[in-house]
Amino acid sequence: MNHRIQNIIDLIVVLTQKEMKVRYKSSFLGYLWSIANPLAFALVFFIAFKIVMRIEMENYTLFLIAGLFPWQWFSNSVNISPMVFLGNASIIKKVNFPRSVIPFTIVLQDMIHFILSIPVIVLFLFIYQKSPSLSWFYGIPLLMIVQFLMTFGVSLMVSSVNLFFRDLERLTSIFVTLFFYFTPIIYPETMIPETYKPFINFNPLTPLVISWRNLFLKGTLEPFYLFISFFYSILVFVLGYQVYRKLSWRFAEIL
Amino acid sequence: MSEPIIIFDHVSKSYPLYHHITGGIKNFLFHLPKALSSTKNSRYEVLKDISFETYKGETLGIIGKNGVGKSTTLGLIAGVLKPSKGKVVVRGRISPLLELGGGFHPELTGKENIMLNGVLLGLTRNQVKSKMDEIIEFSGLGDFIYQPIRTYSSGMYARLGFSVIAHLDPEILLIDEVLAVGDIEFQKKCLNKMMGFKKSGVTMVFVSHSMEDVERICDRVIWIDHHQIKRMGMPEEVLLNYS
Numbered sequence: 001m002n003h004r005i006q007n008i009i010d011l012i013v014v015l016t017q018k019e020m021k022v023r024y025k026s027s028f029l030g031y032l033w034s035i036a037n038p039l040a041f042a043l044v045f046f047i048a049f050k051i052v053m054r055i056e057m058e059n060y061t062l063f064l065i066a067g068l069f070p071w072q073w074f075s076n077s078v079n080i081s082p083m084v085f086l087g088n089a090s091i092i093k094k095v096n097f098p099r100s101v102i103p104f105t106i107v108l109q110d111m112i113h114f115i116l117s118i119p120v121i122v123l124f125l126f127i128y129q130k131s132p133s134l135s136w137f138y139g140i141p142l143l144m145i146v147q148f149l150m151t152f153g154v155s156l157m158v159s160s161v162n163l164f165f166r167d168l169e170r171l172t173s174i175f176v177t178l179f180f181y182f183t184p185i186i187y188p189e190t191m192i193p194e195t196y197k198p199f200i201n202f203n204p205l206t207p208l209v210i211s212w213r214n215l216f217l218k219g220t221l222e223p224f225y226l227f228i229s230f231f232y233s234i235l236v237f238v239l240g241y242q243v244y245r246k247l248s249w250r251f252a253e254i255l
Numbered sequence: 256m257s258e259p260i261i262i263f264d265h266v267s268k269s270y271p272l273y274h275h276i277t278g279g280i281k282n283f284l285f286h287l288p289k290a291l292s293s294t295k296n297s298r299y300e301v302l303k304d305i306s307f308e309t310y311k312g313e314t315l316g317i318i319g320k321n322g323v324g325k326s327t328t329l330g331l332i333a334g335v336l337k338p339s340k341g342k343v344v345v346r347g348r349i350s351p352l353l354e355l356g357g358g359f360h361p362e363l364t365g366k367e368n369i370m371l372n373g374v375l376l377g378l379t380r381n382q383v384k385s386k387m388d389e390i391i392e393f394s395g396l397g398d399f400i401y402q403p404i405r406t407y408s409s410g411m412y413a414r415l416g417f418s419v420i421a422h423l424d425p426e427i428l429l430i431d432e433v434l435a436v437g438d439i440e441f442q443k444k445c446l447n448k449m450m451g452f453k454k455s456g457v458t459m460v461f462v463s464h465s466m467e468d469v470e471r472i473c474d475r476v477i478w479i480d481h482h483q484i485k486r487m488g489m490p491e492e493v494l495l496n497y498s
Binding site: 003006007010011013014015018021022025090091092093094095096097165166167168171249251252253 | 270271279280281283329330333334335336337349351358360362363367370371374375376377378379380
C-alpha cells in the first residue's frame, strides 16, 4: 500500500517535471512567456478602459494585475483540460494508473507558474509605492488551496466529459471567456449596478477573485469571501470528482 | 503450476457504439431520442464467453486475425477495461509493454523517458534510478540516451521501450506485437530476455502474428476467431490448424 502511494507521488513529480522541462526548455524565455500573457492582457485592458474609456480608478494597472494573474491559472488549466486525456490515449489504453493524476499535474504546474509570477505583482506594488503584507504568509496558501480544489474539480469534469462529447472543448473556451467578463476582474465589484449586485456571489469565481485582489492590494482577507469561496471550491471539487469516478472506467473503451 | 495467476471466467466484453455521442453535444441534443436509444441498445460484441486460466511462469500466446479481440483481452488483463459479463481475476503486478511512443515524450531525452515510463508502469523513482544503468546498457543506445527521443528511429523507440520493461522485475508481462520493429540483433536480445523471464517464473501473455516466435516461446496458445476461443492448447497443435 505504501508503495502504491509512493508511486502516485512520484508519478505526479515526474509528470510535473516533464511539463516544466518541456515548457522551460530555454529557461528564461520560458518564464517570460508564462507572465507575458497576463501582462499583455493587462496592457490591453489598461488601454481600453483607462485611456480610451477613462475609468475613474487609481492604480488601475495594479488592480488589473492582481486579478489577472490568479485568473490566468484558472483559465489555463481549464482551457487545456479537454485535451489532457485525449493526449495520453496510448497510456490510458494500456496501463491501469489513476487517471486523475494527469489533470492534477496540469493544475499543479499552472499553480507553480502562478507562484512564479507573484514577484511580478510585488514589483508592481513597489512601482505604485506599496508593499507586500505579512498576511500573505497565510493568505496566499489558503487561497491557493481554495483555487486548487476549484480548478481541479472543473478540470476533472471537463477532461472526463470531453471524451464522450468531443465538442466540449469549444464550449469550454466560450464559457471561460464568459466567466472572465462575469467575474469582477477588469472592473471592481463596487461598480456593478445595484440591481445585479445580489447575484454576484452566484458566480463561484467572484468571491475567490475578490479575495485574491484584496489580499494583494490591501493585505486583507475577508472571512466572508473566504468562506463562500471555500464552500464553492469543495462543491465543485466533489461534483467534478463524482463525474470523473463515474466515467473513468470507460476511458479506455472510448479512446 | 500451483494456483492460476490469470483467470477468465466466462468473460464477455461489448462496447456501446459511441459514435452518436462522440459526434458532440450538438449532435446529441439535435438527435436526442435516437442518441439515447442507441447508447442503450447498439453494442458491439468483441469477446463472447471466453474462459481460460494461466499459471505462474507460463507463457501464453494469443493469436488471431486483426480485430478479433486480442488487444481487448490484454486490456481486460491489464485492468483498463471491465468485462461486461463474467469475471477476470489477476494476481500480481502487471507490466504492459507500451506501444511505440506510448508513455514517451518526444522532447525529453531517452534517460528522462526511462524515468517517465518506469513510474507510469508502477515503480517509484528510487526503483527506476537503481536500475537506470542496467536499462541504458541493455538498450544499446549509447550516447543517444542523452538526446531528445524525437530524434530516434522507430527501432530505437522499441529498444528503449523493451529495455525499460525488461528491467522492471515484472510479475506478469503483457506483450502486444511490438518486437517486430527492432533489428534482428535486438530481436534476438529480446527473445533471450524473454527466455530468461520464463526461467525465473515470470508469467507472460504474448500477442503476435509471428508464428515462429509464438512456437518458440509459448507454452500454450489461444486462437481467437470470431470473438471466441477457437482452439487452445500446445503451440504445435494449435498452429498446425491455424491459417
